[in-house]
Amino acid sequence: MYSRVCAPRFRYCLTAAVAVSWLFIVGCVDLDQITQFAKASQDVGKAFSGIADEAKASCGRANSFINAQNPLTPLPCDFYPAGNPPVVKINDALFSYIAVVGKLAATDVSKEGGGFDSISADLKQADPKISAADQSKATAVGALAKAITNLLTNGYRQHELSKIIGESNDAVRKVTEFLSQYAADKYRQSMADEWRYENSYCTGVLPATAEPIASDLLKRKCEADRSRIDLQLKAIDAYKGALATVAATHQKLYDERGHWDASRLFKDIGPGTASLGSAAASVRKAF
């Protein structure tokens, strides 16, 4: 009875089991490129708080060049003490998410300290006039925090990773856009304006009859500061480029989710990983 009824079923079940196993083995592509990409992005992410601190210092330095001989309008520096922390937190959340996606770091989600739900309110407090659109972008970071938790809870499985990337793509796009347009542009303007104010001082304060040594010292100081600021501006551009790379790479992973292929990932993500390395070097050098 058993052999008559179950044997055909057993053969069917065995065939099905082999087929499923084969599909599983073939489906487990090497995701090393994602890991490498995530690793390369970390140095850029870690440098952001240095950029934020430097922007605040830059605003203060710009105003230090105002005197009777250089009668400029003081620049508003009151944004930074309250505005920097939530923006840095958003940056940290983005790069922690990328790290977790790469199964490299941030295995301890408690390191993030939670509080993502309050980011919108924190930003509003820092800048009462911040737009609803920008708040929405900043709030998207909450979706990334949820993704981190889900990834850690569910473990690193391609299926889960694919699902999380699918759910997080819009948040990654919004957060990278926010950081590039809101934070990085603001910090870039601060540093460019520091040079504008210093250059006004350098070229307008000393009379032609000033002591040659005084003129020479001022010239050297101005040239050195210009080199430093140029380096910082390039580094911020590199950071913005890195954000664009992160968003574009995440978009590729999103578009190809469900049918990732190792050789295609190498082709698609490899160049971005290399450019992140260059951006990290540029940012490290300047800040």
Next chain:
Amino acid sequence: MQWTALDLKNLAAAVDDTADAVMDLRNRNAATSTQEEKDRLTTLFGQLVSAGEEIENKALQAAEVDIEGAVADLQNGVHDANHALKVIANVQKGVTIGVAVFGLASSILHPTPGGIASSLNTLVGAIASASTTAATGGGSGTS
């Protein structure tokens, strides 16, 4: 008219360019300008840099802003001013153009009925006057 945040950011960049052009005018004429003229240009430079920051901030404050003027008209006006500042040598004319750009920026930041149109007219007039002076050979030196 509805301006996008990007429109405002582009205008902020154009105002920053005006500030740079005013500084360049000051430096080009440093040897022949009076101290009063230099101070006027320095003050104007600072006002324009500060206005650029404020417009940039406004761009961050709202996705769209209702501004009483066409984007292209206002941006073209500032671009024309920047071009004029690069080619003229008359410091007083440069100050007039710079003040007009600052007035336009201020009218965008602190709108009043008809304020933007009036500021734009002033700017167009200042540019036309400077161009006429340059074309008739009266643009060199300080007034």
